[in-house]
Amino acid sequence: MAAVALSDRPRPTGVGRAVRDLVDGARAYHLWGRLGWQDIRQRYRRSLLGPFWITISAAAMIGGIGLMYSRLLRQETDEYVPFLAVGLLGWFFIAALINDACMAFIGAEQLIKQVKLPLSVHVWRIVWRNLIILAHNLLILVPVFLYYHRAVDASALFSVLGALLIALNGFLLGIALGLVCARFRDVPPIVGNLVQLAFFLTPVMFQTKALGSQAWIAQVNPFFHFLEIVRAPLLGSGLPVDSWIYAVAATLVCGLITVGLFIRYRSRIAYWV
Amino acid sequence: MAHICADGISVEFPIWSPSRRSLKTAVLRATTGGRLARETSTRVMIQALCDLSFEFSRGDRVGLVGHNGSGKTTLLRVLTGIYEPVRGRLDVAGRVSSLLDLSLGMDHEGTGYENIVLRGVLMGLSPSAIESKIGEIAEFSELDDYLSMPIRTYSSGMLLRLAFAVSTAIAPEILLLDEWLSVGDASFRDKAERRLLQMIESSAIVVLASHDVSLIRRFCSRTLHLEHGRILADQAAAS
Secondary structure, rough: OEEEEOOOOOOOOHHHHHHHHHHHHOOOHHHHHHHHHHHHHHHHHOOOOOOOHHHHHHHHHHHHHHHHOOOOOOOOOOOOOHHHHHHHHHHHHHHHHHHHOOOOOOHHHHHHHHOOOOOHHHHHHHHHHHHHHHHHHHOOOHHHHHHHOOOOOOOHHHHHHHHHHHHHHHHHHHHHHHHHHHOOOHHHHHHHHHHHHHHHHOOOOHHHHHHHHOOOOHHHHHHHHHHHHHHHHHHHOOOOOOHHHHHHHHHHHHHHHHHHHHHHHHHHHHHHH | EEEEEEEEEEEEEEOOHHHHHHHHHHHHHHHHHHHHHHHHHOOEEEEEEEEEEEEOOOOOOEEEEEOOOOOOHHHHHHHHHHOOEEEEEEEEOOOEEEEEEOOOOOOOEEHHHHHHHHHHHHHHOOHHHHHHHHHHHHHHOOOHHHOOOEEHHOHHHHHHHHHHHHHHOOOEEEEEOOOOOOOOOHHHHHHHHHHHHHHHOOOOOOEEEOOOOOHHHHHOOEEEEOOOOOOEEEEOOOH
């Protein structure tokens, strides 16, 4: 092989190919469905409880933090624990989607280099994997809501919609971040740190009202709004219209950036991983 | 109608040392102008394939020959559709199947049967299409009851048998092979070879990359000799 000095300017590639990748990827659900399940199974292989370890570790965390922080923050447990449970589960979902998004293409290196598949398959795989984890985690809410006599009404359907909107954003982010991380390998740890920091700035463990006059900290925080569209209906505080507007707008912006990046750099991903 | 037409295709790999891949360097480059300018102007690219033009049509049995690193595997990956050429035009008509990595995507905790399905789906089959093939694949692999066991319990020979049985279960229009596949013990090897030959016969176009001259002579009607990513010779094989 001859080593030559040449510029590596990305070439504009067909919009058609990018769209086709997205369409074919979404339709290959029997492929990413399997791969997503396989990820979960491999993580808990040969353990007695299998994926229900996901449920148990989340339950332990909610129990521990709930009892400790309700005292620390001087809140009634029957208000605080359900708030924390829903918030933490939502946060786990969001944070895992973002962290996995970084590895969407890097982690699929073997497959990308050996078989021709739509690249979006690898992103749907991580979205699906995280939806499975979320489903396992939701089981925790049953005893929590029963114990604290919380009723769930039809408005909980808005929470489901909210979770789906988060999943959609997870997909968009998986394409965009996955691509950037394949090229710049320093980005995953940067993102990891930011997500960790965001956890402490976002009202997950504390209520928004605790911010008092500093409520703007939550208002400008996209994590807060995505969390709120799932959390508020489940806690019976109705439909958070402002947060929905914010979240939908953020999705549109995220979608535009993602599509732009994907059209321009899709063909380079196989070279980068 | 199976057909491959390449017109001046090139493939280049950018080479980044760890510092090249890093964001820090990219940021510094943007902010410090002169200091790193020397580095930026000499980004190293490996030219893996350079300006290749060829045409394969129905009935062609092409042998790819050349030294290590001459671009054989890269060309197979380009034909598979994994690397899109950075320059030139490539048209591939026909369903391509490439036997580049037999044991790709196997789930070691899954049973033999589950892996047949998984592998089939990776090859682009629908689950129902695989279901209809499963009996034949199981029979060919001769693994019998082992197919209900997790494949981590298999020996490496058994693994290859399973992988081979699945990978060769459907005849593609365009078959790409990286080296001849030889699996299993003596009796299985004969059987595998017969199956591979059958597959080659039923494919419209076959491209086989190999170092084995006698093999190329035996199977190929045409050889494409690559050297440093360029075509050195494209000729009918001497028979």
